[in-house]
Amino acid sequence: MSEWLENHLPKVVLAPSFIAVLIFVYGFIGWTAWVSLTRSKLLPKYEIKGFVQYERLFDSPRWDTAINNLYIFGALFIVIAMVLGLALAILLDQKIRVEGFIRTIYLYPMALSMIVTGTAWKWILNPGLGIESTVRGWGFENFTFDWLVNPDFAIYTIVMAAVWQSSGFVMALFLAGLRSVDGEIIKAAQVDGIPTWRIYTAIIIPSMAPIFLSAFIVLAHLAIKSFDLVIALTGGGPGYATDLPATYMYAMAFSRGDIGQAAASAMIMMLVVFAIVVPYLYSELRAKND
């Protein structure tokens, strides 16, 4: 008995959470996939009608906007947050005074909820209250900064707020990475008289590849499921210019009683996540098998 327990204890302990994940994650992914093939409106129906919901989805100009916004927002957010985070980390790594204090300042936005960030930036960017009116108040009457209310630029205000929120966190990740690089190698390079920028580009940054990957994965999933920031900052507006797939799905499922359409958009969102995560998992698993 005790031997059986010893052999099977890990499985017994893991079984409940395994079953829960199986039902509540994969089970409901399956359920959503099923519903996305039906004509469900107010309540879910289970009669399969083919791919109508997907056809409707790809015919909808609002979904086009949402997906394009996801590309713009995702790409800019990830790249800018990583570049800024890395720059901040390298600057902080110069053995400066009060580093702990400065680090806390940069990390602090991460402690705020996206709703707070969104609301604060809404006021900062509002042409009648924030930057524009302040600068005009200084006497620059022609100064305009109306991105928040300009449908062509509103999506970039979301990038700004999101970068502000997350780049400190990326900085912390990179800082840990910088510190984990073997000091002996750096000293050896310095002895050889190699300039500092070369030490960074040729030795330190390449050795941080795994950190880049984890930062990318964290930021990418933040971008894809972004919802609260959009709701707080622009409410999806002006018009639906800053809709993201998550806000589209919410509108369809909860405001319009169009559950089939919401399920179809959720499936597409999941495929986008898969497109990013699957290559990552594949490379991880292959590395272990080698």
Place this chain on the structure above:
Amino acid sequence: MKRFALATASSLAVLASTSVMAEPQAEVLHWWTSGGEAKSVAVLQEEFAANGGTWTDMPVAGGGGDAAMTALRARVLSGNAPTAVQLKGPAIQEWYEEGVLADISNVAEAEGWDKVLPASIAAHMKCEGTWCAAPVNVHRVDWIWANADVLAANGIEMPTTWDEFNAAAEKLQAAGVIPLAHGGQAWQDATVFETVVLGLGGPEFYKKALVELDPEALTSDTMVKVFDQMRTLRGFVDENFSGRDWNLATAMVMNGEAAFQIMGDWAKGEFLAAGKEPGKDFLCASTPGDGYLYNVDSFAMFDVEGDDKRAGQELLAKLIVAPKFQEVFNLNKGSIPARTDVALDKFDMCAKISAEDMATSSENGSLLPSYAHGMALRGAQAGAITDVVTAHFNSDMSSQEAVQQLADAVANSY
């Protein structure tokens, strides 16, 4: 003591009339949780208790009813629907098609609802001929509110056509006043849009385009003109309008920063709460053109098990449409009674105009459901139209393009 006696007497009367011995029970799902609205529901609650019923309150705030609808979905799917739910317009029919609504025709017939409710409003309360919901109030949507001092200072009368409105707005703009206070949220864009459709196209066109979704009407020249007028109106709002809440826009009219606002009569509540007087400080008139767009709140009755619950449902339905509740509730909420035989002595002048117009428009067939407030169309279709309206209003899309997108969006929404 007198109140107690009255309560006992009336509860006896109810018991006698419905001949159901079980104590009436009702669980009511609603999202009237803000100040004036909560007060209005409390009136119903008290009256229900005074008639011997037990009221279980189920307020679900948030998202303009979205959160309540999510709660309702969960309750219905688990086979435990509330007794009565705040629902309106085609949503009632949608739930009826799911097979979950009750039949309250016996109450409606005993109380003679058919005689006291305007025909087009009564039609919303019926599911394939049987009564399944009780109307609470009528909000008029096609109102235009104005700051009396600003209009007087610029020598402007309340406009009766859209051309007059445009001329007045240009004059105001030249004088440095924001002509139209507006909040750039999709539903507010849609509210303005439907009043323009009604004003430029007339009641017949409105019905064809926004109730029957006739593709010809949607792509007609009139609709192009409607979008042209929307583009003109876009020029009359301040540059800072994006995302503004409607009550902030009302405040702009109140303090003279802006001259006009197009909004339903819930805006009146804001004026009154600030101590402004209708006719003196602010003016109310229907938006240019004929017709009347209504937004009727109602309670749909769900199929419930048990005599006590069914008795509660019937009592609730009876009380909701009874003149006493209709008067007290609507005085609190700023709307007008759905039944036409309630004395309006205590109501303000805007409410009286609204009631008068409702009666005349009901007779000549121009009493129409508001699309922007979920009375005319189902969620998916109304949402599809709103998407196009708000995209056009907030970009430089041409009217022709908007009309084409409108027809496509509607066709794609089924």
